[in-house]
Amino acid sequence: MLDFTSALYLGMRHGARQLEAWSALTEGKPAALKEPPGARAVAARLAGLAGCQSGLLFPSTLHLFWDLFCARAADEPIAIHFDAGLYEVGRWGIQRAAAHGVPVHRFAHHDVRALAASLERTPRGRRPIVVTDGGCPRCGQVAPLRRYLERVRARGGYLVVDDTQALGLFGGGGGGSLRRLGIRGPEILWCASLAKGFGVPVAAVAGAAREIAHIEARSDTRVHTSPPSQAVISAAARALTVNSARGPALRSRLARNVQRFRAGLLRLGVRAPGSAYPQVNLPVAAPRKLHARLLRRGVRTVLFRGALGWLLTARHTAADIDEALRALAASLSAP
Numbered sequence: 001m002l003d004f005t006s007a008l009y010l011g012m013r014h015g016a017r018q019l020e021a022w023s024a025l026t027e028g029k030p031a032a033l034k035e036p037p038g039a040r041a042v043a044a045r046l047a048g049l050a051g052c053q054s055g056l057l058f059p060s061t062l063h064l065f066w067d068l069f070c071a072r073a074a075d076e077p078i079a080i081h082f083d084a085g086l087y088e089v090g091r092w093g094i095q096r097a098a099a100h101g102v103p104v105h106r107f108a109h110h111d112v113r114a115l116a117a118s119l120e121r122t123p124r125g126r127r128p129i130v131v132t133d134g135g136c137p138r139c140g141q142v143a144p145l146r147r148y149l150e151r152v153r154a155r156g157g158y159l160v161v162d163d164t165q166a167l168g169l170f171g172g173g174g175g176g177s178l179r180r181l182g183i184r185g186p187e188i189l190w191c192a193s194l195a196k197g198f199g200v201p202v203a204a205v206a207g208a209a210r211e212i213a214h215i216e217a218r219s220d221t222r223v224h225t226s227p228p229s230q231a232v233i234s235a236a237a238r239a240l241t242v243n244s245a246r247g248p249a250l251r252s253r254l255a256r257n258v259q260r261f262r263a264g265l266l267r268l269g270v271r272a273p274g275s276a277y278p279q280v281n282l283p284v285a286a287p288r289k290l291h292a293r294l295l296r297r298g299v300r301t302v303l304f305r306g307a308l309g310w311l312l313t314a315r316h317t318a319a320d321i322d323e324a325l326r327a328l329a330a331s332l333s334a335p
């Protein structure tokens with residue numbers, strides 16, 4: 001079975017024998033009481049990779065976003081404006097803030113004018129926080145972060161970027177969207193899970209040292225939930241080391257696979273949105289039927305609403321991609 005459902009885009013896998021040994025998975029203490037060994041060092045390395053001053057680890061982006069908006073709302077009135085294409089986990093954090101009385105506004109996907117109009121609705125005396133993904137795997141486009149940042153700065157607000165889909169894949173050294181676009185500033189909070197590009201189920205927030213210290217001081221999950229385990233921290237450290245040593249080669253291999261697959265789609269007369277993202281969504285009339293046909297031919301894909309998703313990785317070979325394209329051609333032409 002050819003598998004195109006894994007989001008381990010760079011193909012990183014971290015077996016137990018490849019990691020530094022640990023004496024216990026956890027010390028039984030929340031991060032607010034004692035930071036797990038190695039967590040500070042990994043967070044600092046991630047912040048540097050993303051082009052930020054300081055960083056902090058969380059067990060997941062759910063933990064991170066659960067804290068992020070309410071931490072700021074605890075000290076000053078805020079209003080949240082989020083891109084309509086924002087990934088669901090970020091929305092869950094926004095919903096918690098809304099439950100605490102924070103005004104929330106949604107603006108059209110990647111639409112700078114819509115953001116400007118949304119910012120006009122910010123109640124007087126509230127600091128605006130704009131939330132977006134760095135890049136969108138659904139449409140395959142990079143968010144207009146530079147122009148979002150201009151609007152944020154004009155209003156004295158913050159720009160929160162969920163860069164999970166770009167970390168490891170784009171920007172200098174795989175640092176993500178901020179590196180890719182060459183932007184930085186104290187108004188930016190960069191957030192990402194390492195579960196895709198780096199293959200580690202842990203998340204980080206990075207930004208100006210003052211802002212990260214504020215999140216740390218106000219975090220609820222660092223008090224009431226378990227911190228990242230020693231196994232996860234060790235895997236994250238290894239992922240950063242692998243990225244330094246082999247990242248360029250892995251990204252080059254992945255880019256070739258994406259290019260080969262998209263070129264094959266064009267030969268079949270199939271067009272898919274986007275260009276460089278390793279998640280390729282085929283808009284088809286009957287995705288369930290096509291998904292079933294491909295399964296019978298030994299190809300596993302991902303079902304989305306109105307689309308069939310193919311997740312390409314650096315581990316796929318040219319032969320894998322060619323075989324998958326033959327199966328797709330046969331499935332599309334089947335009665």
